[in-house]
Amino acid sequence: MWQLFQFPLCPFSRKVRLALGEKGVGYGLIRESPWEQRDEFIDMNPAAQTPVMRDPDTGMTLIDSSAICEYFEETIDKAPLIPGQAPDRAEVRRLVAWFDQIFYREVVAPLLYERMEKRLVHRKSPDAAQLREAMKRANTHLDYVDYLIDHRRWLGGPLFSLADLAGAAHISVADYLGGIDWRGHRSTREWYAGLKSRPSFRPLLGERMEVIAPPDHYDKVDF
Amino acid sequence: MWQLFQFPLCPFSRKVRLALGEKGVGYGLIRESPWEQRDEFIDMNPAAQTPVMRDPDTGMTLIDSSAICEYFEETIDKAPLIPGQAPDRAEVRRLVAWFDQIFYREVVAPLLYERMEKRLVHRKSPDAAQLREAMKRANTHLDYVDYLIDHRRWLGGPLFSLADLAGAAHISVADYLGGIDWRGHRSTREWYAGLKSRPSFRPLLGERMEVIAPPDHYDKVDF
Numbered sequence: 001m002w003q004l005f006q007f008p009l010c011p012f013s014r015k016v017r018l019a020l021g022e023k024g025v026g027y028g029l030i031r032e033s034p035w036e037q038r039d040e041f042i043d044m045n046p047a048a049q050t051p052v053m054r055d056p057d058t059g060m061t062l063i064d065s066s067a068i069c070e071y072f073e074e075t076i077d078k079a080p081l082i083p084g085q086a087p088d089r090a091e092v093r094r095l096v097a098w099f100d101q102i103f104y105r106e107v108v109a110p111l112l113y114e115r116m117e118k119r120l121v122h123r124k125s126p127d128a129a130q131l132r133e134a135m136k137r138a139n140t141h142l143d144y145v146d147y148l149i150d151h152r153r154w155l156g157g158p159l160f161s162l163a164d165l166a167g168a169a170h171i172s173v174a175d176y177l178g179g180i181d182w183r184g185h186r187s188t189r190e191w192y193a194g195l196k197s198r199p200s201f202r203p204l205l206g207e208r209m210e211v212i213a214p215p216d217h218y219d220k221v222d223f
Numbered sequence: 224m225w226q227l228f229q230f231p232l233c234p235f236s237r238k239v240r241l242a243l244g245e246k247g248v249g250y251g252l253i254r255e256s257p258w259e260q261r262d263e264f265i266d267m268n269p270a271a272q273t274p275v276m277r278d279p280d281t282g283m284t285l286i287d288s289s290a291i292c293e294y295f296e297e298t299i300d301k302a303p304l305i306p307g308q309a310p311d312r313a314e315v316r317r318l319v320a321w322f323d324q325i326f327y328r329e330v331v332a333p334l335l336y337e338r339m340e341k342r343l344v345h346r347k348s349p350d351a352a353q354l355r356e357a358m359k360r361a362n363t364h365l366d367y368v369d370y371l372i373d374h375r376r377w378l379g380g381p382l383f384s385l386a387d388l389a390g391a392a393h394i395s396v397a398d399y400l401g402g403i404d405w406r407g408h409r410s411t412r413e414w415y416a417g418l419k420s421r422p423s424f425r426p427l428l429g430e431r432m433e434v435i436a437p438p439d440h441y442d443k444v445d446f
């Protein structure tokens with residue numbers, strides 16, 4: 001069975017886990033804290049980032065969340081996550097990249113740094129101004145997600161796709177860290193409630209990162 | 224004919240241009256300076272990043288360098304750039320992501336900021352300490368590229384691939400900005416000299432970014 005090296009609040013690992021869940025691929029979790037720079041982990045992945053997937057029977061290692069998702073999209077027919085023709089697939093990949101790069105850099109990464117890394121690694125308190133800035137950017141970005149949902153059945157177009165999973169993965173980490181103000185984002189909230197109720201999402205919502213508690217609404221499908 | 228919105232030192236646009244060149248896809252260049260945040264450009268791409276490709280006849284827009292490369296890989300059979308079986312393809316995508324994320328963030332982005340953006344936008348001089356740090360990281364990363372080249376025919380494995388083009392794209396921008404010390408990287412230098420002599424690379428080497436001159440060796444195949 002595949003091993004997935006990850007930590008509970010890694011949005012890229014969450015995206016991969018949601019994809020594996022939709023496709024019915026079994027895997028075991030291995031806890032990895034990339035900020036500890038464990039030698040064996042860096043030997044496996046010089047980029048020192050989660051997620052990494054490893055098949056202990058064959059020794060095959062898959063690295064980078066997009067490469068991992070493309071790999072399972074190519075090898076597992078069930079539940080196509082980059083569906084449609086080439087232009088539809090380009091739109092799905094654009095949105096995945098938007099969440100993985102823009103939304104991550106401007107919202108999730110500063111929240112993770114202020115609320116998780118500072119506490120776990122540097123034993124410091126979060127900077128309230130930085131948190132406010134990240135929440136403001138989250139608000140602007142959720143306006144764009146609202147706009148997409150108002151014009152399409154799913155985020156990437158008429159079909160459910162990896163864009164929905166990438167969005168849900170990043171938003172869920174931001175939400176865990178108290179970075180999302182849901183008022184004023186009814187469209188995104190309804191879409192996200194639907195995502196939360198999928199069987200692929202349930203295991204993630206039950207997990208906790210040590211010393212950091214999510215807000216009360218975090219794991220509720222009705223919120 | 225496709226229009227490519229880009230600026231001469233955008234490594235992601237360079238990667239796309241090399242891929243289009245290998246595949247024989249024609250395109251016209253449209254100069255876009257993302258730091259100017261032009262309204263029409265942001266309307267087209269809310270991420271406000273180059274490259275963007277647009278077909279003016281159909282109105283089709285492709286956004287994000289990886290989505291663009293995957294699109295042409297799916298639609299143009301000539302010169303496969305993500306070749307082989309699923310595990311080989313995963314390795315190519317891992318290395319493309321390594322250049323696009325790690326090498327870009329730690330080497331290319333600080334060089335672009337210090338040497339280009341500070342000059343063009345902020346009218347300031349570069350910070351010598353930041354430049355030194357970026358060059359030190361470039362050196363470490365080229366050690367890894369040396370290691371790959373010493374163990375494989377091409378960066379991603381036995382076949383020429385998008386990993387080579389992504390590597391050449393990022394390294395060429397770092398080299399233009401004086402960030403690469405080639406001493407001690409003979410393997411990477413020989414591989415890069417081969418890339419430079421490809422017809423797809425020639426047009427890029429001849430272009431200049433206003434007010435910033437590259438080092439003398441920059442456009443020479445023998446360097």
